[in-house]
Amino acid sequence: MPELSDCSGYKYLRDSAYNRETIRQIKRPAIAQVDTFKRYPDAEKIKLPTDWTLKEARITPLLQKRRSLRKYESESVTMEELAFMLWASQGITAKSGHYSFRTAPSAGALYPIETYFSANSVEDLPPGLYHFDVENFSLDRLSTTDSAEVVANACLNQKFMAQAAVSFLWSAVIRRTMSKYGNRGMRYILLDAGHVCQNLVIAAEATGNGACPIAAFYDDEVNELLGLDPEEETVLYVAAVGKRVVKQKQCSV
Template sequence: MKETKGFQYLEGSRFDRLSIETRHKPAIAKVEPFKRYPQADKIPLPRSWILAEEHLIPLLQHRRSLRKYSTEPLSLEHLAFMFWASQGITGQAGRYLFRAAPSGGALYPVETYINAHSIQGLDAGLYHFDAEHFALDRLTVQDQAEALALACLDQKFMAQAAVIFLWTGIFRRAMSKYGDRGMRYILLDAGHICQNLLLAAEAVGCGGCPVGAFYDNELNQLLQIDGEEESILYAAAVGRKILPRD
């Protein structure tokens, strides 16, 4: 086990009391805190999803990874709610904007993309979530569900989901401050975001399945990202639950 890169990375990025002040900090240039698509069509997301109050305990109790979905489309309001719950801006202190999920150093190195497959009022295709404006940047005009499922080791259930969330890391955002250790925070951030999403999905009669099995380069290509400055970290397929009347 000790020969694995994963183990060596964790060891190489450890903090200890003796070296914390003197440790080597690589000089990594900073990047913008928000990713912008100035040329893309911008689709504002509704904020009208105020829900009947949901209690946390049943959401935690009932969340299960869901791989079979109703064919009913998801409403744009419920999709918008999922963006808000997973990566929405929920607070501000000076120039710092805070989001619904915690982030190491409030640096928010994770970007969110979706493939809309079956969303009422939203054309199918790939979109980038613009957290700053609570809007979607349209990236493609074609549904990429089949291609995404194929790139995720052909996990066919994903192509049936109303929406596939894809989270990438912009490594410099965290690594320019934290060096090696920043990679840990990026991965931890992605976990928080996905869990918020899964609980939000549960709150609106949906379910989701997190997906960590994928061919990284294939997903990066579909998202048109370089795999170095920005690369895929994690994904989740989400759809409405099948109800007895369906």
């Protein structure tokens, strides 16, 4: 039976990792671009209504307002806001048998995504690195070193991240999903991470914050910062969160 590291899904993950020493030598395959919109000029067009009463739904303004936010007010995120964002992204909402279902869907209810965060400016929480203990709805303090600059630097030196109140870092315990689904499990893991981040982004909007999803990082640097064994668990996605300042032009449907 192939071990995890022999699987093509796992190899893809490692082969597409960014590394500070080799990033400039990465050769991107010459793949031709394609239009952002797919058009069927010969198809009958059916206009969609935009005068929905559903516009009153509470989620509508959150979706309408959401923009990737890279400029933050210096104001801290409160513990309540942080707790809400953690719950919204990975909180347990129902139990059935040995399953604990969460806010975000997960293939096979296997929940491969672990949530870490670097707290830079959270009320009543010293700066440092934390892990979200989903089972007990609590935090594990992993370090009391302010890691804002280190995280920004590990994310290809995206300087705005150092100003974020919190940077969420999501890893995957690869075996959790691939032991059941094999190589196809890698797709599920990546999809799961997307669900988690999207829930977080909407929860950030709902709490007067804004978020920017980040996928450009030196994988091994972030893994090392979090003390992960990259053979078993690796960072997949990051999001910087902070108080909203910029009033951006909205484009209504």
